[in-house]
Structures are given as structure tokens and as C-alpha cells.
Amino acid sequence: MCEAPVARLTEVTHRYGSTVALDCISLQLPRGTVGLVGNNGAGKSTLLKILLGMLRPSQGQVEVFGVQLHQAASTLRRRFGYMAEADAVLPLLQGVEYVALSGQLYGMSRRQSFRRAHEVLGYVGLGELRYRPVEQYSRGNLQRLKLAAALVHDPDVLLLDEPTNGLDPPGRDAMLRLLEDLIAQGQKSVVLCTHLLGDVQRLCEHVVILARGRVVYQGPLAPLLQLRTDQYLVRWQGSQEWLHHLRCQGVQITPGANGSQALLGLPSGWSTQRLFQVAQQHGAILHTLRPVEEDLQSVFLRLSEKANSDPKAEA
Amino acid sequence: MKSWWYAWRALVWVTLGRLWWSVHTLLLLFPTAALMLFVLRYRERFAQAQPEQVIEAFAQFTQTVVVMLVVSFLLPVVALGFGTTGLGGDREEGTLVFLLTRPLPRWSIALGKWAATVPLVVLFTWGAFAGVCWLMGPAGRMAWRGYALPLFWGAMAYGSFFHLLATWVRYPTVVGVVYALFVEALLGNMPGVIKRFSIGYYVRSWIYELGAPWGVSPPEMFVPLEATSCAWTLIAITLGSLALSAWVLQTKEYIQQER
Amino acid sequence: MQIDLAHYHRWEGRLRGPWYSALAVTRATLRQVFRRKVFWILLALGMLNFLLYFALIYAGTQLPGVGDRIMERFDFTVHPDAQRRNGYLRFMEQQGLVVMVMMAFAGSVIIGGDFRQRGVSFYLAHGLSPWHYLWGKWLAVAVLLGSVTVLPALVLFVEYGMFTSDFHYWWENKAVVVSVLGYGLVMAVVLGAVLLALGAWLRKTVPIAITWTSLFLLSAAWSEQLRRTTGDPHWRLLNLWRDIRCVGRAFFGFYARREDVQLAPWAAGALAAVVLICVGYLWAKLVHWRRWE
């Protein structure tokens, strides 16, 4: 496996008419797992389409696997497996035909593509539904089908645009487990484009944050998530009375909406023991006590607000 | 009652606006314009100076322009363009949900859509026909006076029938195209009673009877019906389709397919 | 729904060029078309004429008396014929109405649906260039067209040969195959280009049907009218359908009128212009403006 980064963009700008989708961005997408995060319209999908050669950037250089993109766009494109955000429904095709068609479009022979299609559909868990017409698939199964279509030619890199969009919790979990398995077992590099930050936290080592066509942050994910030990989320059963007593003793309390959950900011010198003592005295039984770490969502909100208020700020 | 009127008026008005400013109008204007230019050249074949020449021109004009181009082609196409998209457009684009969850009685939604689409079909065909007749000169004016009524009821019947299709079947446009192209073009020209399935047949019969005193005669295998029965049939189709579409919309459930 | 956590298997194999992928586009499109019930109904209606000719050939060759009278009006050999009696040519021309109706439908299924439901970006995201995509779609149109014109005509050719006493018929009239294919090719190129352009532009069934029918019906009325009033036969070129016939007949090697012989090169030019305009539009839409959603 070659070690060149998946892509390197140098001062890439892309405009649709007068709207600027990407504003002179330079970034590197390393091997491994990269999360591409941003609001709607931040330029995520445009970036993916540029990597795929579907759009030619208005300005700037794009290098994919260490090769200039425009030199060999069609051969480079086959090393990607692209799962689009929009559902491209080709009505009246069966699931297996849809996936095989995808393989054939990448250049596989007809028989190979059908063999792979059956195999990949089994892998994503659609084995029993493969002969159904595509338009009858539920949301969750459609997403799996799209993943299968992106996997059929066994690409090195998966470009996933909102893979968990519209899925219910079990479906989302199943999709993420599938992706985790692919990353671990199939040794795939992944570029995950999403605004569900939980997904990025779960899958990705690196993260690129885009806001309004600019790069707000790029680099490893870990440093973004700092732990704050003086803040706790608690949930309990029983009365709310103990909160009142805590407040009297100087604890900052942000109550949750449904009455048995709160965010506590402990003053210095407090230990959790004291918390339990107060709870015990007033008949509350804690069943959750979680130190609050700043999650990607709030980091992201902070960074993108900064970028919005100050257009020149760049990380 | 007043609030119902406001709501219904808005429905008719917006539907009318959407239909008129749609790509269909533009597309229909092309054949209409082509038809008018055609007549502009066509009339040069006739002198139309003497009364008997006018009558000769009138007979020819009836056969080629009125029957072949207006009734058999323009009328179905206009009805197809507007009739099936008034309500069918809402069904296909999935915007019908927004109408069905408003406090308007369901039958009045059908009525409102009908009130927007069918007059548009009538006015468009009438407009095109009037233009064509005016361009034709004296013979054309004769044709307008004679044929405006059959054309009116033809347009009403066509429009209402396509409106019914739109409330009833799942792909009204597809069924409408099959009807317009196959039933009208194929069955309408077949021998025997099979052509009574086509609305155009009644309009043509009516026209042939009206034109008979001036030497307009139907083609060989065409067995025309009396004008009065034609008129009543067309009126019955119009009213029947309207009533049926109101009833269908009142009772039918429209479930949006996920796409 | 349980996830099958069977291991992911790798695959290593050669990927072939995009021309093969274009064939996959054709296959998928044809599958989509043929899975529609309406289409089979249309096909069945379209085959009525074929059955008629099939019976004619049978009666003409097998039944004494009646057969001779039929054969006076139809001719199933390659010889040029001024009375337009060639059965194959007549058959293919009569299929015109079927082709028109069929294409009015197929337009939205073949290409309009792709533009409406993001099919185009599905295809283009797979490393296919717009040209390959269009080539695949055009092939699908050609196959559909061939299945109601060229294929039945060839079946008639085979049938006629079987009812003769020896095998000489096929050999002597082998040029008929070329003629039929040539005529089919002209139809497929012109109608395919027009249909793809219309489908990409209008997307939905009704607008496509409106435009398609008025294109063929009104241009015919118009050209006839202009020719009559001015007396200049070149106005006939406006009739697209007639142009196709005019050029297509060149493959059969005879013309009904001398006028047609003179018009043929002009007709070919007109058709080429139409095809160029359509292809130019498709190029602009897919390559230049990149508008497909």
C-alpha cells in the first residue's frame, strides 16, 4: 500500500456562479480516518466532488495519492469508493443489480461484479433483501445499499457523505459498527463527511472543520477534547430537594429539562463524596455521574462562531 | 363560509398562476404559434373573394385545420398539458399533503383544482382557435361562429376527464399520454363503434354535422353521430368527471411514496 | 435485522476501461424500461403490424390465388421499385407511429428520470465521462428502436426465405439486410439524439410528449404547406420524419419520386444539423454547465 496521503489541496477555490463554496483552502487528508465536519453549505460535498473529479476547482492544485488529479482523474477515481449523500434511485433495479451496476461502472466485468455484489451485500447485512427493487428499500437499508455500492470494487479509500443521515439509533449504530469493522479489518482509509459529531468522535483520528468554505481546524481529534474535571452531569431518582441544599453550599446548578438531570459545577475543594452525602441525606439516589468533557459539538460551535464573527480568523 | 371562500379562492388563484407560469404553457405556445403561422400561409391557397369561394375555403379549412390540427392534435395536447398537471402535478411532486391537511373540505379541493385547470384548457384552446380563425379571414370567421361551441364542450370534456385521471390513477400523466396518443390517434380512426371511446370522436361528429350544409363531409369510414347526442355526451362527460373526481378525492387516501 | 459480521473480503482484479462501463449503463437502462408494464403493452400494440405482415407473407407465398394478388401489391426482393412496393420498407415506415409513441414515453424513463432523481450524478461519480454516459444511453435508445423496426423486419426476411423453395432467396437478397440495418441506423441516430436532448431538457413525461408530438406533427403540416404555396420542394426538409425516410430509403436503393433523389443529400444535411444541435446541447448541459441535478 502506498503511503502518499489521500489528498493534498493547495489553495483551492471553487465557485458556483457568484457563490464561493471553497475559499482558497489548503489542506491535507492523511491516510487513516478523517472526519470532515461543517455546517450545511460549508463546502464538504463540494470538496468530495472535487476529489472525485466531478467538479474542476476554479483555482488551485489538487493532488490525489501523490499524483496531480487532472492528469489521471478517471483512473484515480476508481481507487475511491464514493457514497453520495443524495439517494440516487434508479427505479425498478434490484438491490443486487444496483450494486453490480456500480461495480461495472467502476470497470469490473459483469460476472465479477455480480459475484462481488452478492458478497458485499451479505457483508453489509442485506443478504435477504438483495432481490427487492431499490425503491422499496427503507432508509436504513438504502444507506447500507449505498455503502455496498461504494465497496464493491474494494477501493482503498471510502468517501462517505453523511452515511448515517436519517437512520434510527439501531440503524445508526449498526452502520457505525460496520464502518469500524471496515476500518479495522478491511484496512480502508475513510473520509467521513457529516454533521453528526458523535459519528466523528467514534470513528475518526483526524478531523477537518470547515466553516463557510474555509478550514477552521485540521489535525488530530484528541487535543480538541479536553477534560474538565470540575463539571459533572448527574442523573438521579427521587426528590429534587437535594439540589436546593447543594445550591446553598455554593454548587453551580444548571437543571436539565426533565427534572431528574442536572449539570453541576463543583466549587474547588469539593469531592464527589460530599455530593453523595448530600444526596443521601435528602433521599436522592444517583445513578449517573459523568465528568463533562467538552465534546466536539461545543468545540465546533465555538470555532465556527469565531469564524463567522471574524472572517479573517483561520486556524 | 367566508373563510372557506377565501381559502378556496387562494387555491384556485395559486393553481392558476402555477399552471400558467409553468413550462407547459411555454411548450404549448410553440405548437400554437406554429399553427397560426401555418394558417397564415394556408389561406393564400384560397381567393375568398366570392361567396362560393369562401364556402369552398371553409370546407377545406374545416377538414385540414379544424379537424386534423385543432381537434385531433391541439385539443388533446393542451388538455394533457394543463389537465393532468393541475392536481397530478401536486401528486407527483408530493405537495398534495399540504393541501389535504388544511381545513378545506376535500371535495372542494377537487373542485378548486378543476376550476383552475379546465377554464385554462378552454381559454387556451379557444384563444388558439380564435387566433387561427381570425387569421383565416371570412372563412375563418364562419368557422369560429360555427365551431366555437363544439370546441368549448370538447375542451371541457377533455379537461375534466384528465382532471379525473389525475385524482384517480397513480401516474395520471402516463395514462394521459397513452390515452391522448393511442386512444385518440389510433382508436379514433378505426372503423366501427370502437372510436366512441375517444372524446375527439364526438367533437368531430358535431363539427361534421354543423358543417354539412356547406359541403363538409366526414371521411369514408367515419360514421358520425347526431350533433345533439354528441353535445349531451360531452356535457355528461364533463359533469360526470367533475362529480366523480370530487367523490374520489373525498374518499381516497393519498399516501406519498418515499423516493 | 441482524448484521452479518462475516469478514470483509478483499478483491483484486483488473478494472476495465470506461467503454465497458457504458455498456453497463445500456443494460441497466433497458432493464428499467422493460420492467414497466406500460412498455410491454406498447410493444404488444406495436407488434400488431408485424403480425399483419407475417400473415401477409404466409398467405402470399402459400395460398394460390389470393397469394398472387397480395404479391402484386408487395414485393419482398431487393430490386428497386418505383411504386414503393417493397414490403420491408413499407413495414418499417409504418412502424413510425409506434416508434413515436414509444419514444414519447421512453424519454422520461431513459434519461429524464436520471436528471430528476439524481441518476446522472450516480453515473458520473463512478468515473464515467459524460460522453460514455451518453453513448450508453444512446445504445439503449437504439436497441429499443431496433426491437420494433429492424428486428421484426429481419424476422420477416427470414420468414420469407423459409417459405420459398430453396435457400437462394437469402443469398440473392442479402442486400436487404444492409438496407434494413441502414434505415434503422438513420432512425436511431436522429431520433436518439433528439430524444436524449429533449429528455435531458424537459425530464417529465408530459412535456416530452407534447414537444415530441408537435415536433413531428406540426413540422410535417408546415413543410407541406410551405412547399405547396411556394412550389419549392426544399421546404420538405422541414419535416424531420420525412427526412429520415428520405435518407433511409437511400439504403434501399430506390425512390418514389425523382424529387426525393435530389433532396436526399439536403435531407442528410438537415438531419446532421439536427443531430449536431442536440449533441451540442447535451455537451453544454453535461460538460460545460455541469448541470445535472
Next chain:
Amino acid sequence: MAEICFDQVTRFYGPVIGINQVSFTLGPGVAALFGANGAGKSTVMRLASGQIRPSLGQVSINGLPAWSTLAKRHLGYCPDVDRFYEEMSGWEFVQFMVQLHGYSSREARRRTEEALELVGMSARAQRPLATYSQGMRQRIKLAQALAHQPEVLLLDEPLAGVDPGGRRQLLELFAHLGDQGCTVLISTHMLEEVEQLAQVVLVLVQGRLVAQGTLDEIRSWLADRPLIVALEAEPLRPLAGELIGWEEVRSVQIDGSCLVVQVRQAGMFFRRLNAAAAQGRWQLRRMEPLDTGAEAVFRYLHQRS
């Protein structure tokens, strides 16, 4: 009294059953409807908004059958499908929808402006809808549901495609409407977010209403089931030693700096652990049931049926 009432409702689509004997009554406040894709959420929404009729049972809005025209006066409905009159501007679209409620045009204009203001779209409402982003389209759909100030609000997946910042705003708006006495029923699969907001939760599994109540009620109803709890404490091993002696504990596993405890009866276990933590033999830093978030409750219910 604004309420949605389902009385023993069953609905078939041909041979397929959409929902099966569902009964509930919702009053003012925010309620959430959870279910997997295909569990029947949309069927409930379609029934409540009067697009379809129940095969068995009765659906009523404020005591009126939901199918009737009168019931729709009290109803605001935000459909899940993303369909519009694309060539209209957001403003025109909302105004048309308001007009369909029978207001005069001046009144309709006023309400349109109010509604657009409420969803934060008043500045951007003049562009054609076709140019809107997903999030803006959701807001317009919301605006048309809100503009006539309905007492019952049905929101089918109102947050799909809205980005995190916008999501927060809209959730605040829903809570606000609930406080004002509106009955808001939200169907969604983004459980973590709505769990902060919803006073009542309805869980649908394969067309059956398997749980109904506040999230806490559902949780405590599930209290005596086996549970896995993660603990972090200082020092770790003495705590592990102590826990292994308890009857409620099935197993203890050390995973790095974290204890993973399998518990037989959650209620008893937490009572005992709380008491022990208050004594301070070890300092508890984290205590978290690994599967009681709304998602986990949901998954658990799903597995059981």
C-alpha cells in the same frame, strides 16, 4: 383542551400492518414519538393529520375525528417528505398555506411574517425555494405548520438535515410552544436531543406502542433488569474487591482505569453504591450505566419485542 387521542387504532396497508392497536392520549406539552424506520411513526402522523383513516379504532383531534375537515383547523402538520412548490419563494409558500386556512390576505400576510420570524427565516424568505439548503427548507415547513397558531402540532422528523446550531434553536422553539399550551408531537430518531425536551415519550416497535410515559418512568420501569455500569474510582481495586462480594453484582471486570460491572438488579445496586460512596472509602469519579440513554432504552425495548 388541545389533545390528540388514539383509541385502539389499527391500520393496514393492504396485507401489511402499519400500526397495531395503538391507544394514547396526549395533552399540552411536548411529546416524542420514537421508533425504528418502518415501526409505524409515519403512519401515526398520517392518521393524526387526517391523511388516512384508521382500519380499526378512532383517531381524534380535540374530540373531532382526525379525517374530518373541522379537526384540521386545530392542526399544524410538518410532513417528513421534502416537497415544495419549488418555484415559489419561502414567503409566498407560507403565505399560500396560511391563506388556505381562510384568512383574508392582510391577516395572512401578518401571520406569515410572524411565523417566518419565529423560525428565523424572515431575512431569507424572498429567494425561490429551489435554492434553499436542507435546513432552510425544514424551517419553511415548520413555518407553514405554525403560522395559523394551531393547538395541535405534528412534526414528522423536523430536525432532519438541520445543522447543530440550528437544531438547538428549533428545539428551544418547540419547548417554548409546549410551554404555551400547544400539544406538540415530534417524531424523530435523534433521541439524545429530544430526551432533554420531551415530557412524554411514545415508543413504537413493529407497529405496537410498547412504552408510553416520561423517559424516567420508562427507565424506572426498567430498573430491575440487568444492567452494565461503568465505574471509575480512586483507588480502583479495593472497590472491585468490595463489589464482588455484593449479591446484586454478577461480575466485575477491570478495563484499564475503568470497572465494568454487570448488575443483576439495578435499583438495589445503586442504593447500596450511593451509601458506600458517601462513606468515602474510595473516591468515585465516574458512574455511568452504559445502556440507559434514550437510545439504549429504545434498543432494549426493541430487543424484547
